Amino acid sequence: MGRKGGRVAAKDTNFMGPTHVAVIMDGNGRWAQMRGRPRLFGHQAGVRRVREIVEACPDLGIRYLTVFAFSTENWRRTQAEVSGLMNLFRRYIQKEAQALLEAGVRVRFIGDRDRLEPKLVDMMHALEELTAGNELLNLTVAINYGGRDEVARATQRLAREVAAGRLDPEDVDAETLASFLDTCLLPDPDLVIRTSGEARISNFLLWQSAYAEYEFSPVLWPDFTADHFAEIVSNFGARERRYGAVKA
Numbered sequence: 361m362g363r364k365g366g367r368v369a370a371k372d373t374n375f376m377g378p379t380h381v382a383v384i385m386d387g388n389g390r391w392a393q394m395r396g397r398p399r400l401f402g403h404q405a406g407v408r409r410v411r412e413i414v415e416a417c418p419d420l421g422i423r424y425l426t427v428f429a430f431s432t433e434n435w436r437r438t439q440a441e442v443s444g445l446m447n448l449f450r451r452y453i454q455k456e457a458q459a460l461l462e463a464g465v466r467v468r469f470i471g472d473r474d475r476l477e478p479k480l481v482d483m484m485h486a487l488e489e490l491t492a493g494n495e496l497l498n499l500t501v502a503i504n505y506g507g508r509d510e511v512a513r514a515t516q517r518l519a520r521e522v523a524a525g526r527l528d529p530e531d532v533d534a535e536t537l538a539s540f541l542d543t544c545l546l547p548d549p550d551l552v553i554r555t556s557g558e559a560r561i562s563n564f565l566l567w568q569s570a571y572a573e574y575e576f577s578p579v580l581w582p583d584f585t586a587d588h589f590a591e592i593v594s595n596f597g598a599r600e601r602r603y604g605a606v607k608a
């Protein structure tokens with residue numbers, strides 16, 4: 361299977377590397393607890409790793425990086441943790457906007473914005489606009505994101521098109537549905553990494569990961585360095601992706 365759409369990796373040596381890497385950044389709470397600190401301390405440490413991994417991507421030939429920051433299920437946490445995380449997202453945008461712009465990173469957000477504070481939504485939108493002209497790396501941040509919720513919202517929009525007579529039900533196929541997803545502008549992930557030793561998807565990119573390769577790292581996210589990341593990415597080339605076919 362060749363690479364899609366004539367995309368070329370930044371370095372020839374990594375030509376067989378993944379175009380799109382998605383990361384379930386897990387283990388912040390345990391990292392903090394091990395140090396006798398509040399969970400938010402772990403989330404703060406986690407944010408620093410995001411910066412490090414973003415910076416590592418271009419040299420690894422990665423064009424798309426998607427990170428899971430807050431799930432539709434994470435509202436079940438204490439109010440203190442949820443509002444601490446929302447503050448952290450606002451601070452991240454405020455602090456990193458200029459650096460992301462200068463580094464050639466185009467930022468997008470996926471997830472349902474309706475339940476987020478208007479102030480945060482405005483900042484997300486402004487960062488998307490600010491970086492819209494960048495193309496070195498596409499960074500997608502999933503906030504209030506759930507795979508099932510995304511498919512349900514997409515189906516709702518699709519149904520509205522049908523009801524309005526703009527879409528024929530007979531024409532609905534997988535591609536049609538994909539075009540209504542939050543990720544409609546992104547290629548499917550080639551590699552999904554989850555840190556902290558948990559081997560589950562937790563509602564992340566359910567539709568898009570149909571043929572993704574998975575890698576589960578035992579390292580907690582605040583300890584997950586660019587070196588850990590680069591090692592997983594370099595091992596990706598050894599995997600044989602068959603997409604249901606039999607190799608000739």
Ligand code: IPE
Pocket residue numbers: 385386387388389390391429430431434445556
């Ligand atoms: C991941 O770390 C970050 C978010 C879900 C926001 P956790 O907070 O889930 O950390 P653990 O899994 O409890 O250690």
Ligand code: IPE
Pocket residue numbers: 384385386428429430431434558560562
């Ligand atoms: C998944 O981690 C969500 C994020 C990393 C944002 P969780 O910690 O919420 O997942 P579960 O609850 O262990 O499945």
Ligand code: MG
Pocket residue numbers: 386387388
């Ligand atoms: Mg967790």
